[in-house]
Amino acid sequence: MKAFKNIISLFTIICIVIPSFGQNYSYRFTNSVYDENIKSITFNVNNLPTNFPVIGLRGNDRLILKFDDLLNEERNYYYRIVHCNLDWTPSDLKEFDYINGFNDERLRNYEYSVRTKKQFIHYWQEFPNRDTKFNVSGNYLLIVYEESIDYPVLTRRFIVTESSTQILPKNSLVGNTANVRFNQEFQFDVNLEKLVYRDPQTELTLVTLQNENWDSYIARKPNFLSRNTAKFTTSGSFSYKGLSEYREFDTRGIQFIRRGVQRIERKKDGTDVLLTHTYSRQNLTYMLTFDFNGKFFINNLDGLNLVQTVDLSKSGSNSGGTGTRSAIRDSIFNYARSGQSEYALDEKNINADYLNIIFTLEMPENLESDDEVFILGSMNDWEPREEYRMTTSETGQYLTANVLLKQGYYNYYYGVLKSDGSIDYQKLEGSWNETENDYQVVAYFRGFGDIYDRVIGFTTFNTSTSLLGN
Numbered sequence: 001m002k003a004f005k006n007i008i009s010l011f012t013i014i015c016i017v018i019p020s021f022g023q024n025y026s027y028r029f030t031n032s033v034y035d036e037n038i039k040s041i042t043f044n045v046n047n048l049p050t051n052f053p054v055i056g057l058r059g060n061d062r063l064i065l066k067f068d069d070l071l072n073e074e075r076n077y078y079y080r081i082v083h084c085n086l087d088w089t090p091s092d093l094k095e096f097d098y099i100n101g102f103n104d105e106r107l108r109n110y111e112y113s114v115r116t117k118k119q120f121i122h123y124w125q126e127f128p129n130r131d132t133k134f135n136v137s138g139n140y141l142l143i144v145y146e147e148s149i150d151y152p153v154l155t156r157r158f159i160v161t162e163s164s165t166q167i168l169p170k171n172s173l174v175g176n177t178a179n180v181r182f183n184q185e186f187q188f189d190v191n192l193e194k195l196v197y198r199d200p201q202t203e204l205t206l207v208t209l210q211n212e213n214w215d216s217y218i219a220r221k222p223n224f225l226s227r228n229t230a231k232f233t234t235s236g237s238f239s240y241k242g243l244s245e246y247r248e249f250d251t252r253g254i255q256f257i258r259r260g261v262q263r264i265e266r267k268k269d270g271t272d273v274l275l276t277h278t279y280s281r282q283n284l285t286y287m288l289t290f291d292f293n294g295k296f297f298i299n300n301l302d303g304l305n306l307v308q309t310v311d312l313s314k315s316g317s318n319s320g321g322t323g324t325r326s327a328i329r330d331s332i333f334n335y336a337r338s339g340q341s342e343y344a345l346d347e348k349n350i351n352a353d354y355l356n357i358i359f360t361l362e363m364p365e366n367l368e369s370d371d372e373v374f375i376l377g378s379m380n381d382w383e384p385r386e387e388y389r390m391t392t393s394e395t396g397q398y399l400t401a402n403v404l405l406k407q408g409y410y411n412y413y414y415g416v417l418k419s420d421g422s423i424d425y426q427k428l429e430g431s432w433n434e435t436e437n438d439y440q441v442v443a444y445f446r447g448f449g450d451i452y453d454r455v456i457g458f459t460t461f462n463t464s465t466s467l468l469g470n
Contacts, residue, residue, distance in 0.1 A: 027152040029088040029141050031214065031381040035153040037071040039120070039354070040298060040406045043142075043156045047343055049297040052212050052440050053158040054458050057137050063127040063158055064343045065142065068113075068120040068406065070354070075146050077107040077123065077153065081132065084139040086205055086219070086444045086453040088157070091138065093452050098140075100133040107144065111350050115303065117270050118354035118404075126343050127158075137162045137455040157214065159442060164456035166191040167206075167441050174433070175235035182431040184463060185239045188232040190222070190443055195456060198448050200230045205453075209440040210240050211293045213382045215423065242435040242463075243425050246291040246377070246411035249275050251355055253301040254407070272356045277398070278414075280364040286432035291411050293438045295378045298408040300352035352407040361390060361399040361414060364428055373399055376423065377412035384417045436464045 027034065033041065043065050045051035055061040069075065083091045083098040095103055110123045127142070128134055142156045143149065172185040188206055197203055201222055210216040220237045222230035232238070249260030251273055257264065263274040359375055367373070373390040376382050390399035415423040425431075443457035 023090075026150045027143055027145075027155050029082075029084060029090075029157075030155065030383075031157055032155050032383065033153070033381070033385075034151075034155075035146075036387075037069055038153050039068045039070055039404070041065075041067040041154055041156070042298070043158065047346070049295055052460060053156070054161055054440075054442075055158070057134065057160050057162050062343065064124060065127070065144075065156065066122070066124045066349060067144075067154065068122050068349075070118065070120045072112075072119045072121055074110075074121065077144055077146055078104050079107060079125065080104055080143045080145070080149060081127075082141045082143065083136070083452065084141055086139065086207070086446075088139060088141070091452040093136070098134065098136050098138070100135050101131045103132070104149075105131045109345075111345055114347075114351045116351060116353040120354070122345075122349050124343065124345070124349075134160045136160070136452070138453055139455070159455055159458065161442075161455040161458045164194050164445075164454075165443055167443055167457050167459040169439070169441065169459070169461050172233075172235070172238075174239070176239075179239070181433060182241055182426070183239050184242045184433055184435075184437065185236065186439070187238070188441065190230040190232070190457065191228060192230055193228045195445065196447070197445070200225055203445055203447050204230055205444045205446075206232055207442045207444065208238050209442075211295075211438050212378065212440060213294065215382050216240065240437075240439075241426055241431040242433045242437065243413070243431045244281055244286070244429045244435055245289045246294055246413060247278060248291060248409070248411050249273075249357070250409050251357070251405070251407050252299040252409055254355070255302050270356055271353070272358060274358045275360070277360050277362065279362045280366070280414075280428045281430045282364070282366060282426070282428060284430060286430075286434050288434070288436075291436070292409065293436075294382075294411045294413070296408055296410040298352050298406050299348050300407045303348070303351040354404050354406050357403045357405045359390070359401045359403065360393075361428075363392070363396065363398050366427060367416075371427075372417040373428070374415050374417060374423075375401055375403065375412050376415045376425075377410065379405065379410055379412070382423070384415070384423065390414070436462065438462050 043053050045055060045061050045063055047064050053063055055063055080103045081099060083093045085091050107123055107125050109125060110121050113120045137160045140158050140160060143152050144154050145152045168189040170187045172187045174180045174183045174185050192200060204222055205219055207219045218238055220232055222232050223234045224231050250258035254264050254271060260276050261273055262276045265272040374384040375388040380388055387403055390401045393400050413425050414428040415425045416427045418424055438460060440460045442455060444453045445456045446453045
């Protein structure tokens with residue numbers, strides 16, 4: 001009997017200790033792509049490209065993953081979902097703690113491209129689904145892999161949130177007077193009336209992002225508690241470069257030139273699109289122009305003949321106008337409107353073609369000889385991937401890059417990769433505190449005795465709206 005108890009004790013120790021050892025993962029806990037054939041990844045809520053990938057626990061919203069495989073051969077793709085801590089490391093929860101259903105299910109939804117010069121297979125998957133539902137709030141990582149988890153093709157971050165608190169953003173004066181013209185700073189109140197807590201200054205963490213870019217991540221603890229409200233009011237705690245409005249181009253139709261496009265050359269095996277020549281904006285004054293805050297969405301107006309969709313080219317830079325937020329908003333909602341409770345294949349995803357997009361940038365005067373310039377936006381997860389690297393032209397007068405992108409509307413920045421791996425946007429884009437930006441705010445809570453970080457609240461706000469109090 002004693003020997004049996006010893007065996008049980010040893011087994012218990014093994015079960016506890018083994019998960020605590022470091023583990024080598026074949027994927028990063030970021031938004032990343034590991035296969036050069038995987039393109040045009042979108043991961044949003046209810047098929048709206050304006051929606052950050054966050055859903056309510058046991059709510060009715062659905063996350064929809066979509067991507068193309070340019071290999072154009074049927075491959076067996078599976079997905080695994082991992083629960084993560086606030087800092088995007090794996091949590092201590094077991095799979096059955098955070099998932100009701102199964103992991104490692106196959107992606108069964110796909111369709112071949114139609115009437116495109118570049119052939120591909122389009123895949124999509126909805127979450128939660130009949131096989132996989134979420135039991136707890138928190139950070140989650142979705143891994144899509146081929147055959148074995150050792151061969152991932154993409155990873156996506158998403159958040160499941162409770163509705164336990166309210167987050168109230170407020171404008172804040174920039175603490176460092178040297179940054180008054182360039183930075184945007186905020187303070188926050190977090191209402192804790194519905195939450196059982198002991199010490200919010202250690203249990204509560206607020207995380208902010210600028211324009212859904214996880215590289216802009218800032219995490220802070222409250223500096224004091226007033227009744228049931230946690231205050232985040234320390235000067236400079238949530239401070240961001242305002243940067244500038246995003247650069248843009250529109251290739252939703254290629255029958256004529258649209259915003260940001262200079263020339264279109266159709267070939268037998270593809271189409272080249274030369275974008276309008278661009279310049280550094282570092283020393284320019286601020287100009288208010290419409291943008292989509294770094295995002296993109298796929299569409300093919302020529303193939304679908306959507307005459308009701310607003311044509312942005314009529315108010316774009318090529319015709320002397322500035323464009324309007326309502327125009328792009330109308331286009332987005334036309335794009336997403338399906339009238340179905342579950343996502344079904346959207347035809348534009350299989351008949352929008354891939355184009356060779358040619359970027360050109362006048363050689364900036366302030367660029368150092370060893371500076372590496374990249375094209376960055378949500379289209380590449382703000383990652384400085386090799387295909388988005390700018391190279392010097394033969395004349396040395398400008399930088400250029402050729403990138404294969406699907407028809408759609410795109411926003412982007414030019415960024416300089418620094419030696420520490422961070423990106424300097426201000427060097428080529430400038431920065432102004434008037435710039436219109438979106439911000440996402442996530443409230444995390446780990447109470448006394450908890451073994452994982454709950455997400456107890458989420459909000460998003462725009463600097464040009466009245467959501468910000470003073």
